[in-house]
Amino acid sequence: MKCPACRDLNNRVIDSRLGKDGDVIRRRRECEKCSRRFTTYERVEDYLPSVVKKDGRREGFDRMKVLAGLKKACEKRPISVEAIEQTADAIERNLLEGGEKEVPSSAVGEAIMVALHDLDSVAYVRFASVYRSFQDIDEFVDELEDLLKERRATGRKARRKAAQPRKKRAPRAES
Numbered sequence: 262m263k264c265p266a267c268r269d270l271n272n273r274v275i276d277s278r279l280g281k282d283g284d285v286i287r288r289r290r291e292c293e294k295c296s297r298r299f300t301t302y303e304r305v306e307d308y309l310p311s312v313v314k315k316d317g318r319r320e321g322f323d324r325m326k327v328l329a330g331l332k333k334a335c336e337k338r339p340i341s342v343e344a345i346e347q348t349a350d351a352i353e354r355n356l357l358e359g360g361e362k363e364v365p366s367s368a369v370g371e372a373i374m375v376a377l378h379d380l381d382s383v384a385y386v387r388f389a390s391v392y393r394s395f396q397d398i399d400e401f402v403d404e405l406e407d408l409l410k411e412r413r414a415t416g417r418k419a420r421r422k423a424a425q426p427r428k429k430r431a432p433r434a435e436s
């Protein structure tokens with residue numbers, strides 16, 4: 262970051278704020294040479310930690326993946342899209358403010374779990390029961406998709422055979 266007045270590259274950050282949309286960090290800087298103060302706008306994705314997957318591969322933090330996980334967990338629950346997006350924002354913000362260069366993917370999963378716990382108990386149980394055995398968001402989203410399909414199918418079958426006793430019940434989520 263060059264000083265707009267003297268072009269010196271050395272400056273210190275005096276204030277950092279996440280923009281309203283959550284995708285820009287506004288930084289107030291002060292030039293160490295001439296003391297001129299200036300503002301920079303930096304893309305959040307440049308500052309988000311890399312996510313270290315179970316197999317050791319790194320990938321960039323993917324907000325869409327977090328959103329997909331949240332949406333799956335909240336499917337058919339009385340939770341607004343806005344609330345889901347705010348939850349994803351909060352998770353992203355925490356990661357950003359944590360200032361780590363790398364985080365394990367399990368930390369992202371845990372963060373989703375904690376957020377869902379506050380948001381909706383059924384969504385939380387859905388996520389937690391599936392996620393705990395996977396520890397990986399990609400696998401989780403796939404698995405949850407299958408699980409929900411299966412439940413819908415079971416539900417239809419159960420309605421058709423309403424008169425017959427059910428052989429097996431899916432574990433019920435406590436609320």
Ligand SMILES: [Zn+2]
Nearest residue numbers: 264267292295
């Ligand atoms: Zn300067």
